[in-house]
Amino acid sequence: MSTPASTVRTRFCPSPTGTVHVGLLRTALFNWAHARHTGGAFVFRIEDTDAARDSEDSYRHLLDCLRWLGLDWDEGPEVGGPHGPYRQSERAEVYRDVAARLLEAGHAYESFSTNEEVEARRLAAGQDPKLGYDNADRFLTDAQESAFRAEGRDPVLRLRMPDEDLAWTDLVRGEVRFAAGSVPDFVLVRGNGAPLYPFVNPVDDALMGITDVLRGEDLLPSTPRQLALYAALQDVGVASGTPRFGHLPYVTGEGSKKLSKRDPQSNVDVYRDRGFLPEGFANYLALLGWSIAEDRDVFSMAEMVEAFDVTRVSANPARFDVKKAEAINATHLRELPVEEFVARVVPFLAGAGLVADPPTPEQDRVLRTIAPLAQERTVVLSDAVGLLGFLFTEEVAIDPAAAAKNLRPEDGEVLDAAADALRDLADWSAAGIEQALKSALVDGLGRKPRQAFGPVRVAVSGRTVSPPLYESIELLGRERTLARLAAAKGTAG
Numbered sequence: 001m002s003t004p005a006s007t008v009r010t011r012f013c014p015s016p017t018g019t020v021h022v023g024l025l026r027t028a029l030f031n032w033a034h035a036r037h038t039g040g041a042f043v044f045r046i047e048d049t050d051a052a053r054d055s056e057d058s059y060r061h062l063l064d065c066l067r068w069l070g071l072d073w074d075e076g077p078e079v080g081g082p083h084g085p086y087r088q089s090e091r092a093e094v095y096r097d098v099a100a101r102l103l104e105a106g107h108a109y110e111s112f113s114t115n116e117e118v119e120a121r122r123l124a125a126g127q128d129p130k131l132g133y134d135n136a137d138r139f140l141t142d143a144q145e146s147a148f149r150a151e152g153r154d155p156v157l158r159l160r161m162p163d164e165d166l167a168w169t170d171l172v173r174g175e176v177r178f179a180a181g182s183v184p185d186f187v188l189v190r191g192n193g194a195p196l197y198p199f200v201n202p203v204d205d206a207l208m209g210i211t212d213v214l215r216g217e218d219l220l221p222s223t224p225r226q227l228a229l230y231a232a233l234q235d236v237g238v239a240s241g242t243p244r245f246g247h248l249p250y251v252t253g254e255g256s257k258k259l260s261k262r263d264p265q266s267n268v269d270v271y272r273d274r275g276f277l278p279e280g281f282a283n284y285l286a287l288l289g290w291s292i293a294e295d296r297d298v299f300s301m302a303e304m305v306e307a308f309d310v311t312r313v314s315a316n317p318a319r320f321d322v323k324k325a326e327a328i329n330a331t332h333l334r335e336l337p338v339e340e341f342v343a344r345v346v347p348f349l350a351g352a353g354l355v356a357d358p359p360t361p362e363q364d365r366v367l368r369t370i371a372p373l374a375q376e377r378t379v380v381l382s383d384a385v386g387l388l389g390f391l392f393t394e395e396v397a398i399d400p401a402a403a404a405k406n407l408r409p410e411d412g413e414v415l416d417a418a419a420d421a422l423r424d425l426a427d428w429s430a431a432g433i434e435q436a437l438k439s440a441l442v443d444g445l446g447r448k449p450r451q452a453f454g455p456v457r458v459a460v461s462g463r464t465v466s467p468p469l470y471e472s473i474e475l476l477g478r479e480r481t482l483a484r485l486a487a488a489k490g491t492a493g
Helices: 022-038 056-069 092-104 115-124 142-150 197-207 217-235 268-274 278-286 301-307 322-334 338-351 361-375 383-392 400-406 409-423 430-444 449-461 469-476 478-492
Strands: 009-012 041-044 108-111 156-159 166-170 174-178 187-189 212-216 244-248
Touching: 009 022, 009 212, 022 041, 022 056, 022 212, 022 244, 022 268, 022 278, 022 301, 056 268, 056 278, 092 108, 092 156, 092 187, 092 197, 092 217, 156 217, 166 217, 166 244, 174 217, 187 197, 197 217, 212 217, 217 244, 278 301, 278 322, 338 361, 338 383, 361 383, 361 469, 383 469, 400 449, 409 430, 409 449, 409 478, 430 449, 430 469, 449 469, 449 478, 469 478
Parallel strands: 009 041, 212 244
Antiparallel strands: 108 156, 156 187, 166 174
16 A cells, blocks of 8 residues: 555445435545545445345436535546445455464464254353354364364354454544454454455555545444454555444434434435436525534635645534525525526426427527526425426416416406506516506505416416516517416406
């Protein structure tokens, strides 16, 4: 390992199984931000040694989610680097070699005990079987080992844990200590030769020069094993030091329970499909355990990198609050330049069959005109389908709840008066339309503004919430506006 000690190297090493969890992406974000803040390197590695659960689709999806969020990696799949391959399924030879060296040096030993035998020994000694393996096979003689082999037993390979306390200064939690003897000798390699996670991850971290391991707090109990393995790896020349560890807080859902993979709220795809901006979602993920300042919640990725200090990550669980995520996303949406807002909203409108992709010149004109007004009312990009759809269709589907409140029989006179005011209007502009409608409905009919304009809004847009009414009518044009007022009159009558 030839990486200079001063260069921070972080890693993200997920398993390609199922969907991408918000907590997983938060871990990736913090590792990326820590590497970028310190001028170090971010290594992306795939932990795909479980052939039964891993899938190529999940692997592709992981890469896609990282790229969507804007997390670029310095080494890893599709990027390469000096420490490849970066998929554990392609590193079997590496693990075999390291296991053999640990065995030869006496740091690891072959263990033949079955689970049933360990349990029987614990019970015979008056101990709780839940204590697990009892380190008994450390002391097998050559004759005993030969006898077990003759029975056809395949031994597992276990690491010999040191007889001393294991402690470290956690980057997030401070001093953490495990008492000597509290962690039994653990399995590195199964009887069939398959290497396990507690073995392959530290081996890869050592060979790839990882200096800082930021990971979920659920993995904290395995850290003593990693420390012991690092000491052994240093002794056999595989590692040149032990990384610093930082254990990130749980992400919880409703009721302060840990957000599980099965909870639909945990699936990153849900937020992508709804049209969260990557920068808005990254901003919110960063708040799950970290803050840029006490009085500030909204910031860019560049500002996060500038300010990120891993020692300021909280050890307390972080609750995933969808409403807060939406509010932060809405703020980022409003800050987009009009051109950018239009570009990002088009795939959602096109997906709903409302505009072409790319839009026609007329669709583009309408979008650019309405965009600044629509941005103020949009929380996620998919909102644009319901908010702007009425501008891109000949007829409009009226929301039944909106009709029940705004298109009652007594509202028919409002729709008639609006149609009369607009039919021959010379100045077809938002200002001209506003003046004509106020004159006809507020002054002419004596209606309060809400009673006057509610029926017109629902008639032209189909909804109670739309972009500003007068600008919408201007963009709809005279013909479609009058047709919708007439159609709504039929509903109200």
